[in-house]
Amino acid sequence: MSQKTMIEVSDVTMRFRLNNDKILSLKEFVTTALRGKLQYNDFTALEHVSFEVKKGETLGLIGRNGAGKSTMLKVISGILKPTEGSVVCRGNVVPMLELGSGFDFDLTGRENIFLNGAILGYSKEFLHEKYDEIVEFSELGQFIEVPIRNYSSGMLARLAFSIATVVNPEILIVDEILSVGDAAFQEKSKKRMLELMGGGTTVLFVSHSLEQIREMCNRVVWLEHGNVKMVGAAAEVCDVYDI
Amino acid sequence: MLHQKRKHSGRTEADFAPLLRRLALFLVVGYLAATVLFYFLAGEQLHLRESRGDLELLTADSGTVELAAGSVVEQTFTTEIQRLEKISVQWGTYYRPNAGTVVLELYDTRSNTLLMSKSFDAAAVTEGGFTVMEAEAPIEGLYNAPLLLRIYSPDSQAGSAVSPLMNTQAKEEGFSLTLNGAPTPGILCFTASGTDYIWTGLHYWEFVAAGLAVILLFLDAVWYRARSGKRSYVVNAVIAVQKYRFLIHQLVARDFKTKYKRSILGVFWSFLNPLLTMCVQYFVFSTIFKNNIQNFAVYLLIGVVMFNFFSEACGMALTSILGNAGLITKVYMPKYIYPLTRVMSSMVNLGISLIPLFLVCLATGVHFQKSVVLALYFMMCLVIFCLGLGMLLSTSMVFFRDTQFLWGVLSMMWMYATPIFYPESILPENFRWVLRINPLYHFLKNTRICILDGISPEPFVYFQCFMIALAMLLVGALVFRKNQDKFVLYL
Numbered sequence: 056m057s058q059k060t061m062i063e064v065s066d067v068t069m070r071f072r073l074n075n076d077k078i079l080s081l082k083e084f085v086t087t088a089l090r091g092k093l094q095y096n097d098f099t100a101l102e103h104v105s106f107e108v109k110k111g112e113t114l115g116l117i118g119r120n121g122a123g124k125s126t127m128l129k130v131i132s133g134i135l136k137p138t139e140g141s142v143v144c145r146g147n148v149v150p151m152l153e154l155g156s157g158f159d160f161d162l163t164g165r166e167n168i169f170l171n172g173a174i175l176g177y178s179k180e181f182l183h184e185k186y187d188e189i190v191e192f193s194e195l196g197q198f199i200e201v202p203i204r205n206y207s208s209g210m211l212a213r214l215a216f217s218i219a220t221v222v223n224p225e226i227l228i229v230d231e232i233l234s235v236g237d238a239a240f241q242e243k244s245k246k247r248m249l250e251l252m253g254g255g256t257t258v259l260f261v262s263h264s265l266e267q268i269r270e271m272c273n274r275v276v277w278l279e280h281g282n283v284k285m286v287g288a289a290a291e292v293c294d295v296y297d298i
Numbered sequence: 299m300l301h302q303k304r305k306h307s308g309r310t311e312a313d314f315a316p317l318l319r320r321l322a323l324f325l326v327v328g329y330l331a332a333t334v335l336f337y338f339l340a341g342e343q344l345h346l347r348e349s350r351g352d353l354e355l356l357t358a359d360s361g362t363v364e365l366a367a368g369s370v371v372e373q374t375f376t377t378e379i380q381r382l383e384k385i386s387v388q389w390g391t392y393y394r395p396n397a398g399t400v401v402l403e404l405y406d407t408r409s410n411t412l413l414m415s416k417s418f419d420a421a422a423v424t425e426g427g428f429t430v431m432e433a434e435a436p437i438e439g440l441y442n443a444p445l446l447l448r449i450y451s452p453d454s455q456a457g458s459a460v461s462p463l464m465n466t467q468a469k470e471e472g473f474s475l476t477l478n479g480a481p482t483p484g485i486l487c488f489t490a491s492g493t494d495y496i497w498t499g500l501h502y503w504e505f506v507a508a509g510l511a512v513i514l515l516f517l518d519a520v521w522y523r524a525r526s527g528k529r530s531y532v533v534n535a536v537i538a539v540q541k542y543r544f545l546i547h548q549l550v551a552r553d554f555k556t557k558y559k560r561s562i563l564g565v566f567w568s569f570l571n572p573l574l575t576m577c578v579q580y581f582v583f584s585t586i587f588k589n590n591i592q593n594f595a596v597y598l599l600i601g602v603v604m605f606n607f608f609s610e611a612c613g614m615a616l617t618s619i620l621g622n623a624g625l626i627t628k629v630y631m632p633k634y635i636y637p638l639t640r641v642m643s644s645m646v647n648l649g650i651s652l653i654p655l656f657l658v659c660l661a662t663g664v665h666f667q668k669s670v671v672l673a674l675y676f677m678m679c680l681v682i683f684c685l686g687l688g689m690l691l692s693t694s695m696v697f698f699r700d701t702q703f704l705w706g707v708l709s710m711m712w713m714y715a716t717p718i719f720y721p722e723s724i725l726p727e728n729f730r731w732v733l734r735i736n737p738l739y740h741f742l743k744n745t746r747i748c749i750l751d752g753i754s755p756e757p758f759v760y761f762q763c764f765m766i767a768l769a770m771l772l773v774g775a776l777v778f779r780k781n782q783d784k785f786v787l788y789l
Contacts, residue, residue, distance in 0.1 A: 071787060082700065133630035136783040148630075156628040161556045173548035174629055176541075 060145070061226055061257040062108040062131060067140035069101040069126055069281075100126040102281040103140070113258040115272035115289060117265070117296055122278040124261045128228050131259065146225030146257070149175060153230070155215035160204040164195055164214055167203055171218050185221045192247075193217035194240070213240060220247050227251060228259045265293050318524060321536055322517045329513055333506045336760075339668050343754040345499035351378025351441075353490040358426070358463035361390045362486065363477050365400060365420075366456040371449040371486065372476040374407065379492035381436035385414070385447060386428045388487040390461045396420045398454030402431045405446040413437055413445075420451070420460045436492060444472065447488065463487040498757045538632060545631065546639055553614075553643035568650040572603050576658070583719050591721050593750060599658050600746050601718030603651045604677070608684055608738060609709050611644035615688025616705055619696050623789040633782045634775070637688045645681055659749065667752030673745045675760065680741045682767040686774030693778050696788050716742060737766045 101123045108114045116124045129135045131142055132150035157174040158167050168189055172182045190199050193213045203211060229248070252258050252271065262268055268275060268289060275292040277285040285292050337344065353375070363369050385404055400423075403415040416431040423429065449462055464475065466484040475482050498505065520532045558564040576599045584594055591597050618636040619626065626633065659666070695701040716738045717725075725733065733739045740763055744755045 084698070129627075134627060135786060150629065153628045157625050159552050159556060161559045162552065166552075166555070170548050170552055173545040174625065174631065176545075176631075179544045 059110040060107050061110050061112075062145075062259070063143045064107070064127075064131065065105050065140055065142075067101055067104045067127075067130060067137045067142060068099065069123075069130060069135060070138040071098045071100060072096075099281050101130070101137070101278075104278070104281070104283055105140075106276050106283065106286060108257055108259065110257055111255050112274060113252050113260060113272045115268040115275040116259065116261045116278060117263075117268060117275055117292070118278035118284075121280075123281045124278055125230060127278065128230055128259065128261060132228050144226055147176065148226045148228060149219065149222055149224035150228040151219045151230065154219055155211055158203060158211070158215070161202055163202050164190075164193075164199040164206070167214070168199075168218055171215070175219065175222075177222065181222075189217045189221050192221070192243075209237065209240075216244055220244070220251060223251065223254055224256060226257045226259070230261045265297060269293050315524075317536055317540065318517075318521060318533070321532075322521075325513055325517065326510070329510060333509070336672075337502060339672050340754040340757070341668065343669075344502060344757055345496055346381070346493040347496050347756045349377075349379040349381070349492045349494040351380075351494070352492070353377055353488070355388065355489045356465035356468050356485055356487050358388060358390070358465060358487045360464055360466050360484070361392075361461040362464045362475075362482075364392075364456055364459050364461050365449065365451045366454050366459045367398075367451055369450065369459075369478055370476075371462055371478075373447045373486040373488065374472070374474050374476075375445055375447065375470075375485075375490070376442050376472040377445070377490050377492075378441060379490060380441055380494040381438050382413075382433060382440050382490065382492040383436045384430055384432050384489075384491045386430040386489050387447075387449065388426065388428055388463045389423045390463050391423055391425045392461065393425055394458070396423065396454070396458045396460050398451050398459060400429075400449065400451045400454070400460065402429065403448045404431065405448065406440065407444045407446050413440075420454060420458075423460050426463075447486070496757060502757075542632065542635060546635060546642065549635070549639040550642045550646065553639065554646055557643075565650070568647050569654040572599065572606055572651045573654045573658075575602050575606070579719050587720075589721055589724075593662050593664065595662050596655075596659055596664055596750060597746060598719055599655050600749060601716070601742060603648065603655055604680060604742055604745065605713060605716065605718050605738070606651070607644055607648040608680065609713075610647065611641045611681075611684040612688050612691060612705070612709065614640040614644060615684070616691040616695050616702060618688070619692045619785055620789065626786055627789060633785060634689065634778060637692045637778075638685065641681065641685045641688050644684070648677065648681075664750065665752060666749075669748045669752055669754045672754050673748035676741045676745045676748070676763060679763045679767040680738075683737055683741070683770045686767070686770035686772070689774035689778040690770075693774075693781050693785075696781070696785050712736075712738065715739075718742070737770070740766060 104123075104127065106114075116127060118124050126135065128150070130137050131144065132148055134150075155171065157171050159170060162170065168186065169182055173179075190196075193199075193210075193216075195210060195214060198206070198210065203214070206214070249271070258271075260268070260272055272289040275285075275287065275289045276283060277292050277296055285295060362371050365371070385402070387402060398420045399417050400420050401415065401417040404413045405411065406413055414431055414433050414437070416429070418429055451459060454460075464484050464486050468485040469483070470485065473485050475484055475486055524533050558567055561567060563570065576595065579598055579602065580595055583589060583598070615637040618640045619633065622636050625631075626636075691701060691705060715732050715736055717733070722733060722739075722743070740759075744759055744763065747753060747755050
């Protein structure tokens with residue numbers, strides 16, 4: 056496999072400006088400013104992070120809560136713009152950060168497949184073609200014509216997962232979504248994920264389960280307090296992290 | 299820029315060449331079709347407008363002479379009217395019934411030719427009333443020419459003759475009043491009106507050609523940039539439209555479906571709403587506060603439909619970023635899509651509410667002229683204006699939540715500052731500027747001219763409205779663009 060770089064994260068720094076309180080109204084802004092209490096605390100979520108992901112690789116991101124993993128994924132998927140540095144992605148990115156964002160609860164499952172699909176950037180033709188496959192995978196059957204406000208949380212999650220994984224993206228960004236639905240569906244979804252990863256897709260994977268990381272990733276980036284603590288082969292980094 | 303890099307990496311020239319070709323074809327064909335269509339729809343108003351040299355009526359403060367047989371009133375004057383059409387004279391009757399014939403004559407004193415004349419029965423004249431002398435065809439070549447208006451009566455008797463009115467204080471270059479051969483200070487109370495040629499209209503096709511040249515140059519520049527591998531805004535925009543068309547379609551459909559999802563009448567509300575608002579306001583303003591607008595129902599409904607669109611579009615766009623916080627923090631898509639789809643959903647509603655407007659027009663016997671089509675132009679200007687304002691408001695809303703309350707007050711003020719249910723003439727002279735600076739007023743007024751008067755406004759107005767809309771869009775888009783990367787931090 057040609058070692059083409061798919062994601063290039065170079066020297067990314069993400070700094071948030073935190074007010075002591077988020078000031079959201081003009082009055083508050085003026086009064087606090089007049090009292091001279093307008094203080095900003097800079098919070099650095101990521102500091103000079105650089106790494107690359109090659110084509111077909113599955114890269115794991117590990118670290119404790121607040122280490123900057125989710126921020127990193129958001130920067131890569133374009134939701135956040137880094138304060139410094141840059142990210143280059145070569146290929147279409149499908150972020151599975153939180154499944155089902157953009158569902159409208161008044162619409163039916165069918166309508167939501169098209170809405171959510173469009174939000175994820177799928178084309179019309181693609182959705183028409185894959186519609187049956189999505190419905191089948193989600194195991195919703197006749198419920199697909201029911202407004203999703205009547206769905207159980209398991210049904211919602213299944214629908215969302217089915218929509219998100221129907222594509223063969225070039226870059227897939229996954230934030231702990233493997234625990235969806237009942238045991239049988241979990242098994243099925245894991246199989247689907249492995250299938251996706253096997254198909255030459257470049258995957259960026261965040262999980263707190265070291266077991267999953269060891270099983271699925273080639274390389275691992277360990278983040279701590281916004282800095283890269285260690286990069287290397289999955290087993291190696293996991294061993295150190297585990298201690 | 300990060301996102302652009304992502305979207306376009308891997309795209310080659312071949313991807314956008316057919317796109318650009320289609321854009322070029324669309325622009326050129328669309329432009330030509332629009333200009334030709336406009337030429338026919340605008341009709342006479344493209345070439346002629348009410349003359350700016352019209353003579354206004356002076357306030358009468360005295361009679362001239364009693365116009366018995368043998369009396370003559372002569373007024374010389376000049377006007378800056380290119381095509382003279384009408385002269386009218388104001389009369390005093392001494393508050394008694396009169397009899398006899400009165401003759402009005404207009405001469406060109408350079409050649410002493412009679413230009414027009416009219417004789418009429420003095421019995422028909424009322425106190426302070428007018429008689430109008432109209433040319434059979436507009437008379438040209440009188441611009442700044444010395445003219446003479448002569449008024450006399452061949453057969454009236456003293457005691458039952460009328461008298462033209464005059465203003466004794468007025469003075470003007472080239473004007474002189476002669477009563478029975480004696481020069482008298484003051485000016486007769488009369489008006490002269492006509493039409494002028496519009497320079498733009500006379501050179502319409504030159505303008506069209508110039509516009510086409512600009513478009514071609516522009517396309518050439520875009521093409522050249524694209525060929526040399528540089529990214530221009532145009533190419534990016536075209537690619538974005540292509541890419542996000544389906545998403546926009548889905549979001550608009552969503553707004554529309556969920557709006558009436560659980561109501562019984564559903565989509566009927568889109569045209570019941572303006573109709574009911576109109577009924578209530580019609581009742582209030584035609585019985586309680588009387589007015590003398592012709593076809594008040596349509597006058598009112600046009601105002602209601604357009605203002606409803608304005609307040610709905612801006613109100614929805616205002617919360618578009620905040621309301622979609624859940625999406626913005628989780629999925630990447632260009633953020634302008636949120637206000638854009640909200641304005642587009644309102645546009646669908648605007649389209650639907652044109653149906654009741656059409657029905658009310660039919661019911662009240664409005665004679666549709668071809669200029670009705672031009673009303674759509676002003677509605678499009680309104681849409682563009684709302685998009686700009688909506689982007690501005692949604693940006694402001696992210697950083698200051700007070701915006702929604704301020705907007706509530708502002709939109710109410712805006713409603714009263716726009717002649718929706720009152721005639722613009724009730725505003726006192728010193729408040730007229732409120733209308734002049736109110737963009738909504740311009741869009742509304744011209745839509746009404748197109749539908750109710752059945753004529754097109756003068757060409758300059760189209761340019762003016764387009765510029766107002768474009769300026770708002772640019773301001774909105776720039777503010778939005780400058781701040782959009784910060785949105786996610788404040789949600």
